[in-house]
Amino acid sequence: MSDKIKITIDGVVVEVEPGTTVLNAARQIGGNIVPPAMCYYSKLEESGGKCRTCLVKVSKGSEKDPRPMPKLVASCRTTVMDGMEVQNITSPEVIEARKGVVEMLLINHPLDCPICDQAGECHLQDLGFEHGAAQTRYEFKRRTFERVDIGDKIQLHMNRCILCYRCVFTANQITDNRVHGVLGRGDASEIGTYIQQAVDNDFSGNVIDVCPVGALTDKTFRFKNRVWFTKPVDAHRDCPTCSGNVTLWYKGEEVIRVTARKDQYGEVENFICNTCRFDKKATSDWEIEGPSKVRHTSVISSNHYDTMQPLPVIQQKPALIIANQEQFQKTSKQ
């Protein structure tokens, strides 16, 4: 007898290990039915539950108790039950709620994408494009913060922070001494170092890679180029401190940035050290492997902004197509 748990997401059945979250079950299916995640990060313990972008509808709780859950739930924090049925892109209610979440995240986040280094690889920019309203209903002044200098390698731009806590968990889990965290509470919460310490641990640069928006950026890459004009290339070196597996970002023949490699959900595969990230910017420092596989949500990968690829099983079910008319219209615009 299999110990696996059967769950249906947007009409697609998948069997997963007990204790798996709905989000990770959806990731095992893949494609467009995977809910977006701005704070959950599979490599970071305790991440998730902060941003609500991963909301889904549980239309059947389980085989034993088929009652639907009364409210939408965060898929990154909800574990699967046998026989559970979940709706993501097939639920107009979920799409509407996600629009609301994006609108709320954008209340304070500045719309400075034209000058932000994260533009083109910003998860909030992608979400805003897919679910955002054309205009804000917010009439008050945006929340702004004094600039805080956290060192010569990392730029903190607090106005853009969405308080996902990923950088805090990263510093907690992969560095020896975390010197930054979330100070204050409520709308006064901010990322900071309290006594103006520089964030300078050997692995501190990884907070740049985990930040889903442009709140933490690489000072050595700042304003050097738009990401869609660069050429990402996989490379490695024999590094005594980290795996040495990186992506080099080329502008012509010059390496203008080094980052960790990321998977299809924009999550770092292996955290890298600051020497690889900030000090090894000559091609001769690296063994080149070949062009990087670009994430489907990256602007570097063409088609993201005008196409959608629903799984065949969804396209074959008229009920799902009707339930999710708006999403399917995107497909027909191709």
Ligand code: SF4
């Ligand atoms: S600085 Fe970035 S990673 Fe850190 S909490 Fe803010 S948005 Fe999240």
Ligand code: FES
């Ligand atoms: S990804 Fe689930 S709440 Fe943020």
